[in-house]
Amino acid sequence: MTLDETVTREKDVLRTAALEVAGVSHFYGKRKALDDVSFVVEPGSFTVLLGLNGAGKSTLFSLITRLYATRSGSIDIFGYDVGRQPGEALRRLGVVFQPRTLDLELTVMQNLVYHAALHGIGPQEAKRRARSVLARAGLAERATEKVRNLSGGYVRRVEIARAFLHRPELLLLDEATVGLDVKARADIIAQVRSLVASEGVGVLWTTHLIDEIAKSDSVVILHEGKVLEKGLATEILARSGAPDMRAAFVKITGAEIQEGPGQ
């Protein structure tokens, strides 16, 4: 590639969406889990993927992170096709999965150093970055604790800190607050929004809880594998004519949704 081509490519990337999902469908056997799903996450934006359990959110997550192969449609991260250029796409991605993925036998610091190695970051630099992200997440004093001894809320916060370790440009969080109490949930949401604001990364936040949506967020409503509505939360409210997001969701999907946990 010549210098000109490289510069052109860099400019293209700067203009490109953080995440572009285009016409993605997915089947489990004969059952269609995703049906022609398309949406975009802009760089630096906070996008909520809203849907009930079973809507296809986790399947979409698995496709974006290349745990499953995309057989129909395309998924690009900053212009890099996840299927064809997985290395370039995945290195720009920070992920927090719904199930806990830390190694319970290792300490918080050891988990972070391991994650850094999986992104080609050496132990010294990894420890420096780990101390920094843990301090920002208020977890500095937990660095030497075994993950097994941490509460669910702390484990989740460590996972979020870990997702920032390799300095991603796009962060995916799959139902990151599931199973947490009200305070831990509020802490997690505040932590992510604060980090997003300071780091300027794009976020795709999947949830089935309406109260996790802010007015300034972009929202994609996924129902039974289909995108039924997308846009800024305020635009969706205006288009639906509903007084709040919960009413808008009911109107758009015909299904009830939780405001928050336990409601």
Add this chain to the structure above:
Amino acid sequence: MTSIAATDRPPRKGFGPAQYAICLQGIVWREALRYLHQRGRFVSALVRPLVWLFIFASGFRAVLGISIIPPYQTYVTYDVYITPGLMAMIQLFNGMQSSLSMVYDRETGNMRTLLVSPFPRWYLLTCKLLAGTCVGVLQVYTYLLIAYFWGISPDSPWGYLTVLPALFLSGLMLGGLGMVLSSLIRQLENFAGVMNFVIFPMFFASSALYPLWQVQEKSPWLATLCWLNPFTYAVELVRFAFYMQIDYFSLAVVFGCTMVFLAGAILAYDPARGMLIRRGGAAE
């Protein structure tokens, strides 16, 4: 809080050799840490072959001698004969233990951390395989240290060095087999089946415990089974290397099987073609 400057973002090209080395180092380091934290695993990995050596082999030593067969230059006692078999047994169990660890990682979700790394999937699986093999080799040398005080050692101290490549290769083969099995096992509970249908048949239908020419005389069909068993060649490769010799046929078989098993594992963990997509394994 310091924001990240554009220059801190990942560069726009692939990883260099140093980063590949860091990734390998990280995976080996994590495997070693896990192994050290699981003291039960460490102890049982040592006790198993030592029980065979101290009790089983000692009992048979009194009634059984092994005639002169390569690589041995003289008659050897039974405990000397089965030592390479026990070294390979450690690796067999370690390979299967690694597969158990992969099933566990998949069930707990930890496997995702590995699979969403930007390094090529084949490289990650090879690193994982190498990491498991390193742990197995460490176990074998610990066993050899104890066996030395029991009076078992190679003809020359160099044997401890020449056996190292053979241990690595056989460890890779057995780890590769374990990795393929891990992609086929849906749940941790199914691992008991691996014990019954893989580990025990492979170990007993091999040259680990008895020379195959003797088996041939008593039971030709069992001898054929042993010759078809890749574990037999791992045992013989280790046996010859321990006495500073190379059994080229065993080397070829073990190398070939390693390639086949590794390719199978890479295929099984490939999101486009592998088992995971059909079984919903990685993303469950």
